[in-house]
Every structure is written in structure tokens, then in C-alpha cells.
Amino acid sequence: MLHILTPGLQTSLQGTPRTGYRAFGIPYAGPADEVSMALANRLVGNAPTATCLEITYGGFEAELEATCTLAITGAVGEILLNGTPVHAHQTLHGRAGDKLTLSPPQFGARAYLAIASGFQAQSHFGSTSTYLPAQLGGHEGRALRTGDRLTALSTGQATATLSTPEDLIPVFSDAFALRTCESAETHLLAPRSRDQLFNTNFVAGRQATRMGIELTGPPLEISGDGLMKSAPVFPGTIQCPQSGIPIALSCDAQTTGGYPRIASIARCDRHQLGQIRPGNSVLLLRRTPDEAVREGLEKQTLLKKWLGSALP
Amino acid sequence: MRATLMPVRIADDLYEFSVKDPPEARALAKALGDHPLALEVVAGLDRVAVQFAAKDETEVSRWLNQVAAPEVTHEDAADPIEIHVKYGGDTGPDFEAVCAALSLTRAELIELHTSLVHRVEMIGFTPGFAYISGLPDDIEIPRLDQPRTRVPAGSIGLSAAYTGIYALAGPGGWPLIGRTDAKLFDAARDPAFLLTPGATLRFHER
Known part of the structure; x- marks a missing residue:
């Protein structure tokens, strides 16, 4: 149904996060930007976490091998369907032989391609999400290659033509602001560094992956030797190794870590980690847990009006 | 109560x-x-x-806020799982540094590591990564200041008084002393994990 001609830097199938297995060391995986994926699924009549293609930095080309209904969201450059520009954030109707091309985006990192009914994918531990390091889920547990063929779960499904409401379309730039709470080892930061954490424009380092993003800047100072017993970490946890360069963990976050957990990005802003690219500026906005919960529920309410269901 | x-x-x-x-x-x-x-x-x-x-x-x-401390039951002592390790060299790039930090010779560190029965205290970090106790508590091996971006599967590291085994290739911050061929995690196998929390094991030099 979808024949991959050029996969781009890293394209993988992502669906529901692989929850329930962190105690066995198995990360969640799932979309790096769950909001963009949910918006793509909405446009083709799918549930928010139906299996989609996550396309990193564009440079993607595929041929449709059957009539199908598609939508593309997230970080996109020019999108061509048979050489004709089409828009992100609206339902697209393709026919057999059509060629779909995504150019690299100017801002943001990941685009989501949804197909009506969702893509077929392998399921491991109850999830179709690809976790590349352990080859779980998706298409043989790996990133897609030229020549791969994907199919939808069902065909012939006619879907209305929809557009994402204007106020829900995220606008990406080279700067990100993430609501963030203090965490279990914030007290290990020297007082100066504790202020610096929330007053610094960090620069996303060259290591900006699904696992995590380095936040480079003047090094933070950790009191003591920075050693601790391995403790649980999650997507959103910001760890600080002895180098003083913190790392914000993303969707493929490991399950435990031994570096001080100096902060945690609020649940409602974790999806933005999926769109940060090396060199982007990152500002952490200090919130109490209660503020973060309240603001998160407000954001959920806005999204739920359009999506019809809450994000997990 | x-x-x-x-x-x-x-x-x-x-x-x-x-x-x-x-x-x-x-x-x-x-x-x-x-x-x-x-x-x-x-x-x-x-x-x-x-x-x-x-x-x-x-x-x-x-x-x-009303959870009470749990009753700790003792785990059964089954036969230790045998793990064969190639210590030092390319497969254990930090072996010499760990010897120096502990003031031990190569033979002494291997003897120490292979003479004890160890216990898996936790599986975490990435699929199947085992945190293994057994070394004397007074051993203090610091983590690397800057984690490696890629550690090969089967790598064995030491941190504080713990031994850790990297089941998968990936980033890691533990000083590495050796490597094993044992497959700690295999999604296609049932059970997928070779080691489970509470299990005992022994290391052997290969």
C-alpha cells in the first residue's frame, strides 16, 4: 500500500507507548511528539495513538500502491503529492501510483504520516511502537529502508476531508520553552546553579535523539561527587552528570539512571522534546507540580475538544 | 502496625x-x-x-500517603546462573583504570570478581540491564564523568560496589571491565530475560 522509495534519516512506525514494562527495563517508546501524531490520526478518523510513520527531518519519498486516505502533521517542509504541493494538517486522498514527497522542514524535527485505520505493525509487549535499540515493534523493529512495503489495517474506508483547527496547529521555531518542575535531587545543585537552571537559554547539543537531548551551556555545579544509587527515570526527567551538562530524557528514556535528577519537564510539554533539533534554544520555565498539573489539564481540555478523547 | x-x-x-x-x-x-x-x-x-x-x-x-512499609520475604536460592566473561583488553577498556583505583593487580580483580556469588538486585536502564550485588560494600568505583555514547552488548561494568551487564548496545556511564556472550534479553525467547531480580549468579573468566 505504501512503498518506501527514500526513508530519510530515521523513519519508524510508532503507536501506543509500551507501558507496564519499565520494571523490566523496557522503555515506553511511542511518538516523540504525541500531540502531532494524535492530530494526524484525527484527520483520518483514527484513535489518537493508532500506528503512524514518524519521519525525522523529511527527505522522505513513497509511492502509494492503493487508494488511501492520509494526513501529515508535525515538522514539515514542502509536501508534494504527484509533484503538486499539498498542505499538512488536512485529510489527503491518494490513489494507486501517486508519489508522496516530504522535503526537510525549516524548523522542528519530526513529521507524522497517518493512514486511515492505521499501519499494520508487529506488536511486542502489547505495543506496535518501534524501539530501535532492542528491535521491538514496528517493521522488524527497525527504521524503514528503501523498498519496504507497509499496509493499512483495513482498506476502502472513506473518510471526510478535515483540517486541524487553526489554533491547534503547532508553530515550530528555533526556540522552545518547556514547563519544568524541580525533582528528587534538585537540592544537589549548588545555589547558583539552581537559579541558572531556570534562567539560562540552553542550546540543544549534537546528541538530540529519541532517547534524550543534551542541554549545553555554562556547566551546572553538582555538590558532592554526583554519585547516587540507580533510581527510576522517565521521559521528561532531566539528569545531570558530573560534567554539569544536563540531559533531558525523551520518549525512549531508559528506565533507571544513576545521575542526579535535577528537574522534570511537565507532562504537558514533553511532546515538544520530539521537535527540538541540535542548536535550538531551550528555556526551562519553573512550575510547581500543582501548577503543571493545572496547566496540563487546561491543555488537555483544548485538545480533547478536537480529538474527542484525552491523550494518555 | x-x-x-x-x-x-x-x-x-x-x-x-x-x-x-x-x-x-x-x-x-x-x-x-x-x-x-x-x-x-x-x-x-x-x-x-x-x-x-x-x-x-x-x-x-x-x-x-497511607502506604505502609512492605513485608520483605526472602527470595529462594536457586542454583547460580553461570556467566562467562572476557576481562580487560578491547572488551574491557576501563579494566586497568579500575585495578588502579582499587589498588589491585589484574589477577586479584579477576579473582575477586569470580570467587563470589552475586545477586541480581534490579533490572533497569534498558531491557535486561542487570544491577548485580556481591562485591564488598566498601568498594567505591565512580561512574565515568562523561557517559559513552555507545557501549557494546554484553559489556560488563562496575559502579560503586555493583556489577552491571549491558544487555543491548547503547549509551552507558559505567567503567567497563569485560564482556560476555550471554544473551541477557531476547524478545523472541520466553522468558525474554535471562536474569530476573533476586536471581543469583557466578562469573567465570573465559
């Missing part, structure tokens, strides 16, 4: 308990794991974290 534990809020959607040791962490995680309000329960070596949904905040706070 056992004492009530006091959870700490470590994120807008996480509470965490501090406990005495890994057996207590395992017991508490087991006691909390089946609760419908818990999205995910993860035991560290001396911490147990509970992730929850924002809408449940009030109920979760009420539930977790």
Missing part, C-alpha cells in the same frame, strides 16, 4: 518512596504495582517511583 512511608513528589506526574535496600524496593513495587491508579511502578535500588494521570492527582495523593 508497620510505619507509614512518606512519598516525595518528583514531577507533576510522579511520586517516589525512599526505602532501605533493593529487597525492600522490590517488595514495595510489588505491593503497589496492581493498583488501578498506578500507570507505572518502577523500583530503583533504594527508590520506588509511581507514575499517575493528572486527573487522579487528589486520589493518588491520598492513597500514597
